[in-house]
Amino acid sequence: MEPGTGTFSEEQFREACAELQRPALSGAAWELLEETQGISVYRLLDQPTGLYEYKFIGTLRAPPDLLVDICMDLGYIRRQIPQVTEAYETECNGETVTYMKMEFPFFVSSRDCIYVKQRRELDFRGRKIQVVLAKGTSLPQFPERPGFIRVSQCQVKLAVESAGHNRSKVFIYCFVNPGGWIPSWLINLLVKNGIPGFLADLENACLRYQRRT
Numbered sequence: 001m002e003p004g005t006g007t008f009s010e011e012q013f014r015e016a017c018a019e020l021q022r023p024a025l026s027g028a029a030w031e032l033l034e035e036t037q038g039i040s041v042y043r044l045l046d047q048p049t050g051l052y053e054y055k056f057i058g059t060l061r062a063p064p065d066l067l068v069d070i071c072m073d074l075g076y077i078r079r080q081i082p083q084v085t086e087a088y089e090t091e092c093n094g095e096t097v098t099y100m101k102m103e104f105p106f107f108v109s110s111r112d113c114i115y116v117k118q119r120r121e122l123d124f125r126g127r128k129i130q131v132v133l134a135k136g137t138s139l140p141q142f143p144e145r146p147g148f149i150r151v152s153q154c155q156v157k158l159a160v161e162s163a164g165h166n167r168s169k170v171f172i173y174c175f176v177n178p179g180g181w182i183p184s185w186l187i188n189l190l191v192k193n194g195i196p197g198f199l200a201d202l203e204n205a206c207l208r209y210q211r212r213t
Contacts, residue, residue, distance in 0.1 A: 007095060007116045008133045016131045017124035020159035020171040023057050030055065033192065037199050039170075049153070049177050050184030052191070056172040060199070062206030064160040064168045068130045070205050071158060072119060074098070080201055092141060098134075099142060109180050113151040114142045132158040153177035 018024075025042060033041045039058035046053055060067060070076050074087045077100075086101035095116050103110040117134035136154040144150045157173040178187065 007135070007137070008118050012133060013120055013122060013131050014124065016133065016157045016159040016171065016173075017122055017129045019055075019157075019173070020129060020161060020169065021125070021127075023055060023171060025055070034195070036196050037203070039199055041195055046175065046177075050188075051175070051177055052188055053173070053175040054191070056170065056174075056199075058170065059163045060168050060170055060206075061166060061203050062168055063166055064128075064130050064162050066206050067160055067168050067170070067202075068119065068132060068158065070202070071132060072117070074100075076205055080205075092139060097137070097139065097142075101148070108182070109149050110147060111151050111178060111180075112145060112148045113154060114139060115154060117156075127161055130158075130160045132156070149178070149180045151176065151178055153179070 023042075028044055030042045030044045033043045033054075035041070037058075038060065039056050042055040042057070043052040044055075045051075062070075074089065078084045078087055081102070083102045083104055084100055085103045087098065089096055089098050091097070095118070098115050098117060099112065100115075101110070101112045113136060115134050115136045117132060119130070119132045122129050122131060134154075134156045136152050138152065154176040155173070157171070159171045160168050163169040
């Protein structure tokens with residue numbers, strides 16, 4: 001869907017709020033992968049790609065507004081992922097579009113991605129919830145670049161509400177298909193091994209920011 005026609009619907013934002021309160025894990029083969037640092041991690045196999053969709057559900061040590069601010073911060077992404085060598089945002093037909101370039105050494109092809117994202121604060125059943133939705137897109141303003149694999153299949157949903165002083169209840173959905181020839185089993189292994197570090201880095205980034213302010 002072209003930006004400007006409403007990439008994300010009201011229903012999609014409200015669905016993210018509903019999953020924060022009661023995650024949709026029945027009716028599909030979601031399996032509990034691990035529990036770490038107050039977060040339960042579930043995954044569901046995407047049969048066409050052999051990759052997994054992930055859901056993170058639990059609490060993190062950070063206030064909701066700060067947690068969402070950091071997740072929206074391209075500077076944070078560049079600091080945490082050294083392979084990101086270029087990242088910027090621009091307005092396109094009334095929506096925020098992000099371009100990100102990732103360069104890898106040796107035999108792994110470099111990649112780039114274009115995605116749209118929206119952030120909203122909702123009053124959902126009397127509760128204040130912050131929601132961020134993001135997904136890959138294709139726009140003529142961003143033609144594919146020689147030597148780069150365009151990552152087109154990516155989607156992220158984040159819903160956050162307060163869980164007390166400096167704590168947040170979180171729901172995160174994530175699916176990314178990096179494309180190319182990398183075996184799905186290797187991608188799945190790398191994601192699984194990287195989950196504890198991702199959660200720790202997110203909490204630590206929030207704590208560092210709070211100390212500075």
